[in-house]
Amino acid sequence: MQVRINDVVISVNTGDITAWAGDFIVNASNSGLYGGGGVDGAIHRAGGPQISAECAVIRQKQGGVMPGQAALTTAGRLPNLGIIHTVGPIWKGGGAGEAATLAKCYISSLELACARGARSIAYPNISTGVYGFPRRLACETALAAVVDYVQSTDPGKLPLNLIAFVCFEQDNTQLYEEMLRTYVTV
Numbered sequence: 168m169q170v171r172i173n174d175v176v177i178s179v180n181t182g183d184i185t186a187w188a189g190d191f192i193v194n195a196s197n198s199g200l201y202g203g204g205g206v207d208g209a210i211h212r213a214g215g216p217q218i219s220a221e222c223a224v225i226r227q228k229q230g231g232v233m234p235g236q237a238a239l240t241t242a243g244r245l246p247n248l249g250i251i252h253t254v255g256p257i258w259k260g261g262g263a264g265e266a267a268t269l270a271k272c273y274i275s276s277l278e279l280a281c282a283r284g285a286r287s288i289a290y291p292n293i294s295t296g297v298y299g300f301p302r303r304l305a306c307e308t309a310l311a312a313v314v315d316y317v318q319s320t321d322p323g324k325l326p327l328n329l330i331a332f333v334c335f336e337q338d339n340t341q342l343y344e345e346m347l348r349t350y351v352t353v
């Protein structure tokens with residue numbers, strides 16, 4: 168399913184994000200940028216050791232990445248222009264600013280991609296795996312953040328024409344489809 172907002176298509180589909188062939192893939196990483204499990208492990212495996220090598224350089228330079236922030240590496244063997252590693256919040260019950268941090272992940276990744284002239288970017292469902300963020304709230308937060316970014320950015324300064332949400336599980340796809348319908352203007 169997809170909707171168009173200010174000439175940017177926002178799409179939702181189910182699958183493995185490492186099979187997505189657009190410009191930039193976002194990775195749900197950790198503060199140390201050490202490849203882990205879940206989508207992080209899948210991206211590091213598919214892209215190969217060059218990604219970890221660049222993560223190590225970032226670690227050395229800046230000591231890692233804070234939750235809500237993002238850093239760029241090569242995509243290694245993957246056909247994309249690069250991987251944007253963002254660090255989602257660990258869910259602690261909702262009173263620790265988790266939703267605001269999650270929104271920042273989506274925005275800082277978009278900013279990084281746009282600064283590189285990205286025409287397309289794909290997101291996994293950041294923080295909804297081992298970091299335990301409730302899926303419905305994560306979906307609402309993600310969509311609200313990207314739609315707000317698209318609507319509030321001067322179209323002349325927005326190289327993007329596609330923002331893809333690649334869900335690994337069908338229940339997340341359904342949530343995104345349901346929520347995205349609320350953005351369709353009749």
Ligand code: ADP
Nearest residue numbers: 183184195205206209292294295296297298335
């Ligand atoms: P986090 O630590 O941010 O919670 P996880 O990798 O554990 O990150 O989970 C984030 C989301 O990524 C989950 O919804 C999980 O199902 C999904 N996921 C896992 N593997 C893949 C993949 N290959 N492609 C896309 N999404 C994936």
